[in-house]
Each structure stands twice: as C-alpha cells, then as structure tokens.
Amino acid sequence: MKRSKFIIPLLLITLHGSAQTVKRLSLAEALSMAAKGNRQLQIQALEEAHQKEITRESRSRLLPNVVAGGSYQRYFDRQVIFLPGSFAGTAKPVQDVAVGGKNAFNGLVSGSQPLLNESARRQAKAAGYDEKVQGEKTADLKGRLGMEIALAYFDMLFMQSQIALQQQSLVRNGKALKDTRSLFAQGRSLKQDTLRAFIAVENLRSSISYLRNNLEVAGIHLNRLMGVDNATLVELSDTLVPEIPLEGTSGLEDAMAAAMQRRNDMAIQKLETEKSGLELAVAKAERLPQIAAIGQYQLQAQADNFRLGQYVWPPTSFVGVQISMPIFTGNRVKAKVSQAAVRIKQEVIAQEDLEQSVRSELASLLAQWKEANEQLSIQQRTVELAELSYTMMDDRYRNGLSSRLELTDAELALTQAKLNYLQAIYHHKVIQVRLQRAQGLLQL
Template sequence: MKIMFRKVTLLPVIVAVVFVFPGAGTAQEVSVDDTLHLTLDKALEIALSENPLIKVADKEIEKVDYSRKEAWAGLIPSISAEGSYSRNVKKPVLFLSEDMAGGLGGGSSTIEIGSDNSYSAAISAAMPLFNMSLFKSIQMTDVEMKSALESARQSRINMINEVKKAYYNCLLANDSYNVMFRSLQNARENYENIRRMFDQGAAAEYDVIRSEVQVRNLEPSLTEAKNGRKVSALMLKILLGIDSDIPLGFDENLEAFKELIEGMPSAPDQDLSNNSDIRQLDIQKLQLDKQFELTRAQRFPTLSAFINYQFQTQANHFRFDDYQWATPIVAGLQLQIPIFSGFSKRYQEKQVEVSMEQLKYQRENVERQVSVSVLNAYSSMEAAAQKIESARVAVRQAGRGYEISQARYQTGAGTLLELNDAEVALTQARLNLNQARFDFLTARAEYEKTLGTNLPEFAELPGSSEETGME
C-alpha cells in the first residue's frame, strides 16, 4: 500500500537563524524534564520576546533614538576649556629704528620682549542662535526614527508569519502521525481478526499473509511521520529561541482553527496601507523631502553667540604667588552668510529631485506587486477552502465505506482486497483533509503578512503609530 504523505520541509529562514545565531537555543529557560505546552498565541509571544532577529530590530530603535538625542544636543551651548605653558628659550625681539635706539641711550636696534615663562588658560562657550541646517537635521532624525520603528514592525510581521507556518507544520505533522497511527491500528485489528478467522477455518492463509504484509508496509510510514514531527518541532524551537532538548506539547490541532477557516473574507482586501514595504517607501519619501529641505537650508545664514574668558600671565621666575594674572573677557556674535559655492547646492537639490522621481516609480511597481501577492494568497485560500469541503465529505464517505467493507468481509460477502482498499481510501482522505487545512492556514498567514494586519496586540511597538505618523 502506498500512502501519499507529504514531508515537512524546512523553511529557509530557519537555516539562516541557525548559522547567524548559533546560540539561539539557550534563550528560554525551561527544564528539560518539563514539557512546554504551546498554543499559537503563546508561541508567537515567546518568539517575539526571545528571537535574536527581533532583538536586533529593537536595538536599532534604541540606536536611532540616541542619534536623535545627539542631533538635539546641537542646540545646547557647548563649553570648552584649554590651557598652555610656553618657555621662551630665546625671547622674541622688537626691532627699533636708529632714532628710537639713540633715544634709549644704546646703540642696539633690537630689544627683547616677553618673559621666560608664559601661561594662559581659557574657558569658551558657544551656542547657535539661528542655524537652519541644524533644525532640518533634527527633523531628519525624527524620520529616521519612523524608519527604524517600521523596520522593527516589519521584522515582527515576518517573524509572526514564519512562526505561524512552523506551528502549522507541527500541527500537520502531529495530525498526520495520528492518522497513520490509526491506520496502523486498523491494519493490526484486521490482521488479528483474520488470523482468528483462519484458526476457525473461516479465512484463507493468503488473507492472513496479506493482512500481515499490510501491517509491515504501514510501519515505515508511521516512522516517517514520527520523524516529521521531530523535524517540524525543531524548526519551531529555533524560531522560538528555546533549547532543542525541551519537549513540546501542543494544545491545538488543525481542526481547532475551524472558525478561522470558516471566517475567510468574502473578497480580497484592497487596502494596502499597512503593507510594510509600501510604508517603508512612504517613509523614504519623507526622508527625501527632509533631505531636500536640508540641502536648501545650506543657503541660509547662520548666527551664533560666543563668550571667551581667559587667564594670562608672564614671568621670569616660578614664584606663583607673585604672579599677576590678566583676565580678559570677549563676547560677541558670529554671522556667516553663504554667497556663492559654484552651484554645488543646486546640483545637490537636483540629485534629490531625481531620487524622488525614482522612488515614485518604484512605489508604483511595488504597489502592483503587493496587489498581485494579495490576490494570489486569497486565491490559494479559496482553493484550499474548496479542498477542505471536498475532503470532509471524502472522510465521511470513506469512513462509512470502511465500516461496510469490514462487515462484508466478516460475513464472507467481501474480500480482503476490498477491505484494504477501503482502509487506504480512509487514510488518504484523512491526510488530504489535514493537508487542505494546512494549505489554507499557511495561505491565510501569507495573506495577512502581505496586508500587514497579522500583528497581535502584544506584538505592537509602544508608541509606534504616533512615531511613524501612520495608523
């Protein structure tokens, strides 16, 4: 007997996590002796708190926040201090005219100035009063924060999608294992019944041999299904960031998502405003707008205030108590007006304008691709929903057919071949139903990911809507 059993396949993101974050298996502290019982919501909550990719995205928000604070610090007065000591190994001289030299009673035309030792110290403070470039730079960091928040949101959306698929893989593997286990039990019961009938002379030896072969053929399929459960569980553990030795228990099966399947939307959603790729492009448009304003702000004059407080003295000895210190104070305003820079600023503005046009075309293309992805995911959901209805009827009919074939064989009206065919049909119908449910749930996860609507409340970033300016 050949049972069509689909193997669980590894998701590409899992391999990436294994190589990039080899220590991801130690994040969740759960005793190996304890079973970690999971629901879909609990699995998502663990992944969003323990997965290294999510932590990297959150750290990026923290880094951009410090960058924003650094930009604001440009408005705060800056204070600096400096000091110096110099030794005049050979003092500078002042050249005198012959008349001045004669008036001083000497024939020399030079005179040494200064002292052997020279000391100076200064405290300076400066503060911008008007700097349009600085103001625009601060606004630019606000947009960078929006971009970081949206990147973190996108990481969560992608992680939720991967966790859902991995979780559904586990449920499919478990349900498929249960189907194969029931099929093997049925084959063993048939074998025992036929052997008793043979002992009583009511069945042929061929039927005993054939029923035993049926059991032997099913045992490898059950082993394969068991290995599929292990592989799918390992995939999920990596995404959750838990140790591979922790046993998992699932409090749900594919049938538990009956309401989600029956609640399929009547038509594909056309609102793409929450799609993360489109939102990122909109934020890039804001960045280009601010970059253009920043470039244009370089045409404005800048005005700053400063004050300088100095300590100065000179002496030919080191008797510090006898020093006389001079303390000049200088304060003022500094104005800089750009006049001409060789048209460089104009060319910079043109570059930004071209980038805006490129982004416009790119957004149109991405929007079309996202629309197609939504339609494809919805079509997959529709096809899977139809398969589910057909598979349900097939399971019900195959179950009834198996009961009839059992009764016919026990009364001598049916053959072993008929009984085996009925059992194979029932097993295949159950596997097809599980696969159809799995196909629908994975298509639904992809549909929600594309629309950007699959974020549960505990996955929302605090203040993300206010920061990004997007609802």
C-alpha cells in the same frame, strides 16, 4: 565492581534525560515567548535604540556648545615681537623686541549658540524620520516572526495529526495482517495477500518514523524562533481544526485599504519617500548663511619662575555674532541637490511598485482563500463518505460478502481521505496566516 560498570552509564542516561524539560504551549503562548526571547528582535530593538542616539546627536548641533581649555608653554628663548624702531628707541625701521616670560599659562572658556543653521535643523528632522523607520522595521519584524512562528506551529500540528492518523491506519492494517496470517494458516488465503498486508504495515511504520524525525527538527526550529534552548521539548496544546473565515476578507479593496493603513513595509516606504524630499531640502540649505552667537573668557599669565601666587592673571573676554556664507563650494552643493532629486524619483517609483505588488499579493491570497474554503468543505464531505464506505465494507467482510482486498482498498481510501482533509485544514490555516500578514494584521 561489575555492577558499578552498569550503574554509572545508567546514571548518565538518567541525568541526560532529566536535563530536558517538556513545555506544553499554545500558539498564543509561542508568540508571547518569541516577543521576549527572539534574538533577531532583540538585535532590531538595539538598532532602534542606536538610531535614537543618532537623532540626539543630530539635534545637538542646534544646542549651545561650551568648551573649556588651558595650556602651558616653556620658552627657552623669549618670544619676539616686531616694532617700529622709534617705538623701541632705535634708529632701525623695524626692531625685534624680546618680551614675555619663559613660562606661559593660558586658560579659557568659550561658547557658541547657533542662531541660524537651517542645514542642521533639517538634518535633525531627517534623523527623526530614520528613527520612525526603525520603529516601523521593528514592527515589521514582529509581523514576519509572527507569521514564521504560526507557520512552524501549524507544520508541527500537521505532522502530529499525520502521525496520529498513520497510527490509526497502522492499527487497522496490523489487524488485517493478523487476519490474513490466520486465513493463510487455514489455507483460505494466498501468501500474496499476507505479503501485501505485511508491506503495508512496514510502509506505515517507515512513514511514522520519518514524520517523527521531521517533527523533532521542526521543534528545534520553533525553539530558535522563540529564543528557547534546545533542551526544552515543545508539546503543542492546540489542535488542527478549521476555523471561521477571517473578517475583512470580503473583497480586494477592503483588504487593500487595511494593508495601506497597517502594513509596516508600506509605512516604511512612505517615510522613505518623505525623507528623500527632506534630504533635498537639506542639500539646498547648505547654500544659506549660518549665524551663531559666540563668546569667550580668557585668563593668561607669564613669568620666568613658578611662583604662581605672585602671577598676575589679566582677563580677556568678548561676545559677538559670527556669520558664514558659502560663496563657492566647487559645485558640491549642486551635485548633492541633483542626487537628492534623483532619490526622490526612485522612492516615488518604489512606492508605486510596492502598492502594485501588495495589490497583486492580496488578489492572489484572496483567490487562494476562496479555493481553500471550497476544498475544506469538499474534503470534509469526502471523509464522511469514506468513513461510511469503510464501515459498510467492514460489515460485508465480516458477513463474508466481500474480500479482504476490498476491505483493504476501503481502508486505504479512508486513510487517504483523512490525509487530504488534514492537508486542506493545514492549507486553510496557512492561507489565513499569510492573508493576515499581507493586511498587516499579524503581530507578536
């Protein structure tokens, strides 16, 4: 009985652990998974499909419209028409005459085809612009998600590299603590040295624990961006290493030209500006006449009984042309034209502002890119010198030519140099991703 009390919790722990799956993936694989599983992207895809249906609805106003209908009325009193008395055989000037049956049936099919409806045509064209805008918004969302996933991936790589570096430092400091304890036991070292080494070891353990917790949180965030369940543990297969500088980043004008061609937000703004001009044309088109071809075929019958087989169904049919011309609309059309003119000015200003904003963003990122390349080179050289310094100081310490404190300082300088180098690589990659995004080169 006692044994079962321990077995059941162990089985639960085992099942809980087995429920989590570990997936090792590269940045390219993460981007590919996000393209299929990201929920924001799925919502935007549905919005794009919704806009396509709106475009179809707008275009339907230019297509034929056919309606079939029927009715039945039961009259308790016969219908009345008014005729001259001479027609009805009376001396009254006007005589009411009861006509028709108490059961009335009516069936008809009517149709219309717009021949001239400039307002509907321009509205359909405007809906097509909205459809293009949604397509660009989908592409823009893919670019933003690509940047978010890349930055989240690099954040995790940076933390993993920091953990590995801190663990290396922990090994060195653990060895130093062991040496100081041995020297203290021999009376060749101060208790303060042992305490300092112990504090350094504990600080490193605390830092590693903190980084691991942050790494777990970053993994949850990356799973959400990819649309993956949190039960999946992500392991990164890429490494945080510097890469060759981007192509197309030689100058601001080249970067700006790429942005003008490939940035989706600039394409959206351009479409909005063109659409505002079309909305002005739509408003003006409401002043134009509308012409439609119409036709109808109707069957009707009346009787006092329900012997449908004996009913007579005389047909009535016609075709024709219907013209409508607005004369006065209470200044509604004039107000809509003024609104559309104001909107055009807004969109033109917004487009100019966006271009200036993109230019400023690219100029800033190019300056940061140049600085990141320089810092990467400097920090790489610093690590080489720090490693040489630590090796020399370690040899001096082993030969009794330097103190443990000097070796500890050299180890601390080496660890800091490597951390700075990792920071430089991370910053280099972040600027690279942001620069790709600013030029519209980053997609899922």
